[in-house]
Amino acid sequence: xLNREITPRKKDYAQWYLDIIKRAELAETSPVxxxxxxxxxxxxIWENIQKELDRRIKERGVQNxxxxxxxxxxxxxxxxxxxxxxxxxCAIVTHYRLRETKDGQGVEVDPEAKLEEELIVxxxxxxxxxxxxxxxxxxxxxxxxxxxxxxxxxxxxxxxRPFLRTxxxxxxxxxxxxxxxxxxxxxxxxxxxxxxxxxxxxxALETLTGKKSELEKFAGAxxxxxxxxxxxxxxxxxxxxxxxxxxxxxxxxxxxFTNRDGKLGYPWQTSWGVSTRxxxxxxxSHSDDNGLIVPPKIAxxxxxxxxxxxxxxxxxxxxxxxxxxxxxxxxxxxxxFDDREFVSPGYKFNxxxxxxxxxxxxxxxxxxxxxxxxxxxxxTLEKDKISISxxxxxxxxxxxxIQENLLSRSKQLLISNTYSVxxxxxxxxxxxxxxxFIRACWCGSSECEEKIKEExxxxxxxxxxxxxxxxxxxxxxxxxxxxxxxxxxY
Amino acid sequence: xLNREITPRKKDYAQWYLDIIKRAELAETSPVxxxxxxxxxxxxIWENIQKELDRRIKERGVQNxxxxxxxxxxxxxxxxxxxxxxxxxCAIVTHYRLRETKDGQGVEVDPEAKLEEELIVxxxxxxxxxxxxxxxxxxxxxxxxxxxxxxxxxxxxxxxRPFLRTxxxxxxxxxxxxxxxxxxxxxxxxxxxxxxxxxxxxxALETLTGKKSELEKFAGAxxxxxxxxxxxxxxxxxxxxxxxxxxxxxxxxxxxFTNRDGKLGYPWQTSWGVSTRxxxxxxxSHSDDNGLIVPPKIAxxxxxxxxxxxxxxxxxxxxxxxxxxxxxxxxxxxxxFDDREFVSPGYKFNxxxxxxxxxxxxxxxxxxxxxxxxxxxxxTLEKDKISISxxxxxxxxxxxxIQENLLSRSKQLLISNTYSVxxxxxxxxxxxxxxxFIRACWCGSSECEEKIKEExxxxxxxxxxxxxxxxxxxxxxxxxxxxxxxxxxY
Numbered sequence: 001x002l003n004r005e006i007t008p009r010k011k012d013y014a015q016w017y018l019d020i021i022k023r024a025e026l027a028e029t030s031p032v033x034x035x036x037x038x039x040x041x042x043x044x045i046w047e048n049i050q051k052e053l054d055r056r057i058k059e060r061g062v063q064n065x066x067x068x069x070x071x072x073x074x075x076x077x078x079x080x081x082x083x084x085x086x087x088x089x090c091a092i093v094t095h096y097r098l099r100e101t102k103d104g105q106g107v108e109v110d111p112e113a114k115l116e117e118e119l120i121v122x123x124x125x126x127x128x129x130x131x132x133x134x135x136x137x138x139x140x141x142x143x144x145x146x147x148x149x150x151x152x153x154x155x156x157x158x159x160x161r162p163f164l165r166t167x168x169x170x171x172x173x174x175x176x177x178x179x180x181x182x183x184x185x186x187x188x189x190x191x192x193x194x195x196x197x198x199x200x201x202x203x204a205l206e207t208l209t210g211k212k213s214e215l216e217k218f219a220g221a222x223x224x225x226x227x228x229x230x231x232x233x234x235x236x237x238x239x240x241x242x243x244x245x246x247x248x249x250x251x252x253x254x255x256x257f258t259n260r261d262g263k264l265g266y267p268w269q270t271s272w273g274v275s276t277r278x279x280x281x282x283x284x285s286h287s288d289d290n291g292l293i294v295p296p297k298i299a300x301x302x303x304x305x306x307x308x309x310x311x312x313x314x315x316x317x318x319x320x321x322x323x324x325x326x327x328x329x330x331x332x333x334x335x336x337f338d339d340r341e342f343v344s345p346g347y348k349f350n351x352x353x354x355x356x357x358x359x360x361x362x363x364x365x366x367x368x369x370x371x372x373x374x375x376x377x378x379x380t381l382e383k384d385k386i387s388i389s390x391x392x393x394x395x396x397x398x399x400x401x402i403q404e405n406l407l408s409r410s411k412q413l414l415i416s417n418t419y420s421v422x423x424x425x426x427x428x429x430x431x432x433x434x435x436x437f438i439r440a441c442w443c444g445s446s447e448c449e450e451k452i453k454e455e456x457x458x459x460x461x462x463x464x465x466x467x468x469x470x471x472x473x474x475x476x477x478x479x480x481x482x483x484x485x486x487x488x489x490y
Numbered sequence: 491x492l493n494r495e496i497t498p499r500k501k502d503y504a505q506w507y508l509d510i511i512k513r514a515e516l517a518e519t520s521p522v523x524x525x526x527x528x529x530x531x532x533x534x535i536w537e538n539i540q541k542e543l544d545r546r547i548k549e550r551g552v553q554n555x556x557x558x559x560x561x562x563x564x565x566x567x568x569x570x571x572x573x574x575x576x577x578x579x580c581a582i583v584t585h586y587r588l589r590e591t592k593d594g595q596g597v598e599v600d601p602e603a604k605l606e607e608e609l610i611v612x613x614x615x616x617x618x619x620x621x622x623x624x625x626x627x628x629x630x631x632x633x634x635x636x637x638x639x640x641x642x643x644x645x646x647x648x649x650x651r652p653f654l655r656t657x658x659x660x661x662x663x664x665x666x667x668x669x670x671x672x673x674x675x676x677x678x679x680x681x682x683x684x685x686x687x688x689x690x691x692x693x694a695l696e697t698l699t700g701k702k703s704e705l706e707k708f709a710g711a712x713x714x715x716x717x718x719x720x721x722x723x724x725x726x727x728x729x730x731x732x733x734x735x736x737x738x739x740x741x742x743x744x745x746x747f748t749n750r751d752g753k754l755g756y757p758w759q760t761s762w763g764v765s766t767r768x769x770x771x772x773x774x775s776h777s778d779d780n781g782l783i784v785p786p787k788i789a790x791x792x793x794x795x796x797x798x799x800x801x802x803x804x805x806x807x808x809x810x811x812x813x814x815x816x817x818x819x820x821x822x823x824x825x826x827f828d829d830r831e832f833v834s835p836g837y838k839f840n841x842x843x844x845x846x847x848x849x850x851x852x853x854x855x856x857x858x859x860x861x862x863x864x865x866x867x868x869x870t871l872e873k874d875k876i877s878i879s880x881x882x883x884x885x886x887x888x889x890x891x892i893q894e895n896l897l898s899r900s901k902q903l904l905i906s907n908t909y910s911v912x913x914x915x916x917x918x919x920x921x922x923x924x925x926x927f928i929r930a931c932w933c934g935s936s937e938c939e940e941k942i943k944e945e946x947x948x949x950x951x952x953x954x955x956x957x958x959x960x961x962x963x964x965x966x967x968x969x970x971x972x973x974x975x976x977x978x979x980y
Contacts, residue, residue, distance in 0.1 A: 030622070031565070032558040032609065037622050040637065041647035047554065063530035064537060068522045068644055069611075069658050070581070076522070076588070077596035081690050084590075091560070092585040092599055093611065098566070098578055106567035109582055109608055118599055119522065121559075121583065121611070141832070147530065152559055156586040168559050209935040254819065300812070342631070 006354070008289045013233045018162070020283050023354045024292035025121065027162045034160035035168030041355060042279065044171070044300035047358075049278060050150065052202050052298070053172065056194055061176055062146040067128050069152075070119035078252040082126065083219035089156035091121040091167075126220065126245075126271060129175050130253040135174060139258045143267060144187070145177040153275070163280035164237070164490050171275035177250075178266045179259065184244060185271040188225055191242040192273035195227045199239060203278065203405035204295040205229050205285055206414045207239055208437065208485060210462030215446050218271075222246035228461045228485070230414040231284040234393065234435025236461050236487035239281055280490070286379075286403060286406050286415070292356030293378055295406050296399040303395060304336045304352045307330035308345045308364035312330035321363045327392055328361075332399065358402045361394055379405050402439040418485075424452075424475040431456045431488070438486045441472035448476035458486040496844070498779045503723045510773050511652045513844045514782035524650035524657030531845060532769065534790035536660070539768060540640065542692050542788070543662065546684055552636040557618050558644075560609035565617035568742040572616065572710035579646035581611040581657075611644040616710065616735075616761060619665050620743040627667060629748045631755060634677070635667040642767070653770035654727070654980050661765035667740075667757045669749065674734060674758035678715060681732040681762035685717045689729060692980055693768065694785040694896035695719050695775055696904045697729055698927065698975060700952030705936050708761075712736035717764075718975070720904040721774040726951050726977035729771055738980045744880025765885055770980070776869075776896050782846030782870055785896050786883045786889040793818065793841045793885060794826045798854035808884070811853045814863060821888065843868065848892050849885055869895050878925035908975075914942075914965040921946045921978070928976045931962035938966035948976040 005023050021027055027040030038046065054064075070093060076082070097113030100106070122128065129147065137145060150172050174191060178184040192209050199205040208228045217224035221243035226412045242420040249255070250266040257267050269441040277335050296302050305325050309317035318339060325337045336357070338348050345362070352360055362374040371388045375395065379402050386394050417436035421427045427440050442460065444447060452475075453459050467483035474481040495513050497505040516532030528536065544554075560583060565573070587603030590596070612618065619637065627635060640662050642657050647655050664681060668674040689695040698718045707714035711733035719729045739745070740756040747757050776783040786792050791830055795815050799807035808829060815827045826847070828838050835852070842850055852864040862879045866886065869892050876884050907926035911917045918929050932938060932950065942965075943949050957973035964971040 028622070029624075030558045030618070031562055032560045035558035035560065037558065040555045043555045044553070046556075063534070065530045065533045066518045066528040066536075066660065068525040068527065069644065070522045070525065072521055073588070073597060073599075087686065088589070090586055091583045091609070092588065093581045094584045094599065095582040096608070098563070098580065098582065100574075107563060109563075109584065119581070120588070128520070128522075132518070135518075154559065170556065438726075469715040 001481045006289060006291060009232065016289070017280075017284060020287050020292050020354075024283075024294070024356060026279065026283070028404055029162070032167070034157055035169075036166050037164050038170075038276070040302065045282070045294060045298055046276060046279060048298040048300065049202070050172075053198055054150070054276070055179075057172065057174065057197060060146070060190065060194065061144075062176070063150045064128055065149060065395040066151070067125055067132065067149060068161060070120050071124055071125075071128045073120055075131065076120055078127065079220045079249055082255045084219060089158075089242070090123045091154045091156060093119040093121065115223050122151070123153060123155045124271075124273075125149060125151070125173055126175070126249055127253070127325075128388065130249050130255060132255050133175075133177060134255045136255050137255055137267065140179050140260050143177055143179050144183065146174070146187075146480075147174055147176070148174045149171060155490045163276055163283070166276075169276045171273050172269060173273040176270045177255065178269070179267060181246070181268045184270050187270045188223075188242045188272070191270070192225045192240075195240040195242070195274060197270075198277075199227065199229065200407060202295070202297050203282055204297075204403055204410055205239070205281060206407065206411040206438055208414070208462060208464055210464040210467065212241070212462055212486070213444075213446075213449055213484070214389050214458040216460060218243045220245065220248055221271075222248065226436075226462045227248060228411075228487070229281050229285065230417055230437065231281070231490065232413065233284075233408060234488075236416045236437065237277070237281050237284070237490045238461075239278060240272070240274035243270060261422065285410055287356065290381070291354030293406065294356040294358065296358045296403045299356070299358050300334060301336045301352075301355070301357045302334045302399060303332055303359045303361060304338055304348075304357045305361045305363065306338050306345055306348045306352070308362060310365075313365045316368060317363060317365060320368045324361065324363060324388070324391060332392075332395060349376075359398055361391070361395070377402055380407075421475070422472075427452075427458075427475050427486075428456055431458050435488055439467065439470075439483050440468075440475045440486055441481045442484045442486075443474035443477055443481035445474075445477070445479075445481040452476055452486070458489055459489055461485045461487045496579075496779060496781060499722065500814075506779070507770075507774060508652070510777050510782050510844075514773075514846060516769065516782070517652045518772070519652070522645055522657070526652050526656050528660075528766070531790065532870045535772070535788055536766060536769060536786060537611070538788040538790065539692070540662075543688055543700045543764070544640070546688060547664065548658050548906055550636070550680065550684065551634075552638045555637050555639060555741060556641070557615055557622065557639060559612055561612055561618045563608045563610055565621065565978045566610055568617065569739055570711045570739075573710055578902060579648075580613045581644045581646060583609040583611065599787065606607050613643060613645045614761075614763075615639060615641070615663055616665070616739055617743070619642065620739050620759070623665075623667060624743050627745055627747050627757065629732055630669050630750050633667055633669050633747060634673065636664070636677075636921060637666070638662055638664045651770075652771070653766055659766045661763050663761060663763040665885065666760045667745065668720075668759070669756045669757060671736070676805050676851055677760045678713075678732045678734045678762070681760070682715045682717060682730075685730040685732070685762075685764060687721065689768075689771075690897060691877050692785070692787050693772055694787075694893055695729070695771060696901040698904070698952060698954055700898060700950055700954040700957065700975065702731070703934075703936075703941055703950040703974070706950060707798055708733045710735065710738055711761075712738065718927075718977070720900075720907055720927065721771070721980065722903065723774075724907045724978075725980055726927065727767070727771050727774065727861075727980045728951075730762070730764035735759040735761060775900055777846065778870070781844030783845040783896065785847060786848045786893045789846070790824060790844070791826045791842075791847045792824045792889060793822055793851060794838075794847045795851045795853065796828050796838045796842070798852060800855075803855045806858060807853060810843070810858045814851065814878070814881065818885060822882075822885060839866075839930065849888055851885075853883075867892055869899075911965070912962075915930050915941075917948075917965050917976070918946055925978055927951065927958065928975060929960075929973050930965050930976055931960075931971045932974045932976075933964035933967055933969040933971035935964075935967070935969075938964055942966055943978070945976055949979055951975045951977045951979065
């Protein structure tokens, strides 16, 4: 039962990724360019992610709300840098009515139903939200205002890949308003920490965090902080971002408040978000050539029980398996009892392996005799025979162990693919021979950054708090600088 | 502390509704025509609705998934009736890029970035989903397929009202595929029952259910079943619908399956949905001239504690109140302790009344002396002094009582505003003198239905299963018919 449907990573990593998405039934392409259908199994993982992250967001005193999908064109013109970074590639609604074609066989755009002002399908919601905030905020007593939105977003990307870059995606966007810049910065960093801890504790992903460069920051932000994850091919994936917006948007959307001294002023804003891109990070970090591997904490199915029987012992095996199922139910949620007919056990093993279910329990006639079950863990594919009296505790413990093992692998991946170099020659050699995070000193100028990018395809990923303290000469121009993390990004 | 900000119902019912939405901070209008901002308090109620309904949907074996926001124009041409009913008023994406204006001050549509085929922002997702279903379904073993989607929907409505009719709204749409028409019909009716029970058990809303007429049914359906609620002004609000789609869509999207006899055929489909419109039903059923009333089961804040103190007893009152708060926490979730400074108790009472919090607890120095608290229930505004030792059990019981009382009021509203008439003269007189549900016999022809609508503004709401058995002559043409429920609808 080999997974011939999945291209091995070493052969073609990009194809392997697409094969996993397809064979694990996470998503599929749609007739709409660059947009995908998120299939039930993929969506169930997303729901688990969403539920836990939503809880953590609310714990920080943030409230959910919902703002319009459409943004008036004029709103996007208001913040000059925001225009440059975002207004370009987006879906534009120009008409509001179809009419039947003359032959009555189809529909066409009714030219008379042209909008006076075109509407942009939100590529992000700063502008439409802050227009509302300007009405909601009057005094320091209204602050901090902390709002989050779960929504669909459209950006007309040229090259798309499921989850990683799609013309439509799902995300959460947090937007907060504060009395002081210090308080806003605390929020920016709190959000980064929340994402890093969520990645670590729930998705079993180790990440780097730090400030982004001028070129890589969000259009309209004073500073952007990023959470960067390492994929198995050594490339870097931007997992989430958090922006210090300063007073840039407050000024153009005229958000003003009376401060504690009775004076009118502009507040300080932040925004931060993660998206269905996280699903791509999940796949590319944990999976292997047999299929997806889902960390137990977000697995829609944590344990699957597969009975193995022939006609003569079918009833006996099914009854015994159902006992195990009932017994396990006490402690472990999300167990699947796969008693499908017409499908062989081997087919089932293969299917659940592809879908990355953390623990598989196999039960055959021999196991009944020995009062045991066979337990297979998805991360290592190790098999163990476990006495029936111990299976409950064993499985619960094993789920924790798998979660920990995936995180420790992710840590290892990050560490073993991070290199330090002292000069540009080493830097270029490193990127020619292998992918990974490279720690190197840089002066901070966009000129050097663009030159390095052009010559090596490497971009700055972020500057960690540690890197900030590590001074040295820029690998490109030799002027004084400090250490940044470079990488090839998704 | 009168609510001068809320127009009394008797004075102007429509304005009262808008005032409640505004003063309870449920939603506000946005710069995008007909689209609203759902504010945190309104969204928290929606989240509670969503959570409980999602649980009930999944209990019925339905899986969530996510499909593209955009639908290729050609898809909407495929099902002829669907085109006529839906394709008309919708948002159309024609371009995918903006460019800076020559003066660099704004953005404009880039005429070169015109889409080859226009995309329609989903007015409902039958077409885009069924295109996918045609790839997912091969054999009877893939059936039933039961998919649900939580999504935003856009319909370019001419006249809009918050929650009741907005150009963008949030909803869930269930879509199922079955081997037989019988099984599909069971699903259609199960969904209707689920909505009715949800309305009754969670939203405290009594409803009528039944089949819709040819004119009122969903475009593309064989039959539509509706859930109809009665508002306080005697008008009818369509709360949810469930459609028997027959094989109409299966044929045009070429969904085929091999049946148990090995033959290829078209399966039978259903779709069913409810939307943020439910929020409008909630407001208009339960609220009064003092503000919103939220049923305890979906209240974001079930109990609010308001301490009443002067400088000299502030600490004492706050300490005692916090004890009550801590004690109540054991049994009741979602309690707010309103210890805001700068705001008078009277202002607080008013605010929580407007927001419809089911139970308010007032605590002043006198209450400490008497070892009691004052409990005010929002539905009747009755006040009671409750001994501190009993407050926990009292409040828990009171929340149940309020939930029941709201439902019994809703039942009463429906019953007392339902009339039976025997002929057209009575029918017209009835609609001239009062709003309500009118039970009257009708032959079933669209001609009579349109004539009645034109002359009285009354439309058929639905035919209940009881009405089907009640035969009689059509009030319009006198031909044999059966009993239908007529009303003026929102």
